[in-house]
Amino acid sequence: MNWTCEQTELLLTDYLDGLLQPEQQHAFDLHVNSCERCTPLVSNVTHAIAGLRALPELELPPRFVYNVLDATLGPRETVTGWAAVRAWVRGIASPRFAYGSLSLAATFLMLVTISGFNWKKPRIADLSPANIYRGTNRKAQRAYARSTKYVSDLRVVYEIQSKLRQDNGLPANSEGAAPDSNQQKDPGRTDGTNPATPRQQNRANDINTHLEVLAEDLPILSGRFCFAWSGKLISGGLLEGRYR
């Protein structure tokens, strides 16, 4: 089939829309690939269509719909007086607005409380930005110091515990292990049935004294934790069996 440049121009849209018959399509392709005039034509038109289809859809001008409605249905009734107030309250009484307001209030209360504001004896001066900053800074420093001390004390306790185990030749992770009932009684080892030597008794007394001091310093250790830990040592035979 002989294909001309005029045919290419005439049937370009059909070609781009895929509406040509197979033999027409073949002839079109053959011609366009070898024609200096038609190759850029097809390329430029394809580019133009792509440019058109990439044009963004514009947003409506603000109030367009209201203007149309005013022009067709007439202006809406203007609400005044108490009706306007009620309409305003109805507008802000949505669950989303209420939730947002509550969240904001809760955040504000938390921040004020953290900054050291005394709710029992409130003072306006406490709400000044400088005082809020100072109070928050002081609280933050105190919390940091307490946490540092807490970590340090925990390390001391752990070191004492490790030392005790080391001195008695126990593995580091045997505290929770069940005792071996068939354990051989080697010379020099105790199983809690033999009386402790005076030296071991003295060391146990020292450790108890250390624990009491720690319990006084650390509020968290002064409660159940400390007694539970001591009890565990005692029930496990670490203190009672070995040092008494």
Place this chain on the structure above:
Amino acid sequence: MEQDAQLVQQCLQGDGSAWEELVRRHSRRIFNICYRFTGNRTEAEDLSQEVFLRVYRTVGSYRSAYGGFATWMTSVTRNLLIDHYRRTKRDRITDSLDDSMPVVENKASSARRPDEQALLGELSSQVQSALTKLSPELREAVVLRDLQQLDYSEIQTVLSVPEGTVKSRINRGRIELARILQQMGVRPS
């Protein structure tokens, strides 16, 4: 489409909310057609508003046999755009005479707001500019086909011309647009 027909029925019975719904559903599309045809935001807004006023007055003459309500609205828009084009032809001739004088500033680009320029982007701005240089009959065919994605039968209904003419106009419009873009120095990458 069925929902549009139902809303039209409610409209005819005096239901204001149905009319509001119709306006909300079609206003953006109508505004975009007007903007792509005129290339001017203010004109497009005024024309779109005029389209809705005309539709409101003549909605009783809409028959579902004519096609979908959207097609009918597009047809109303097209007629109004052509009327507007003819009405403002004399102004444009005066403008083009003014343009032939040595003026440094480009009137088309200066009439566009800066935010509009940024929104369009350079290529979009060039394509829009090329589009407004097409003759109205080619421009409307290209806008309906390549921007509104209408099929040939819908365009045939809107333009009230045979399908062969629709195809021919789309074809010529695309080739002309490519030629204008090439003259503007916009080439395929």
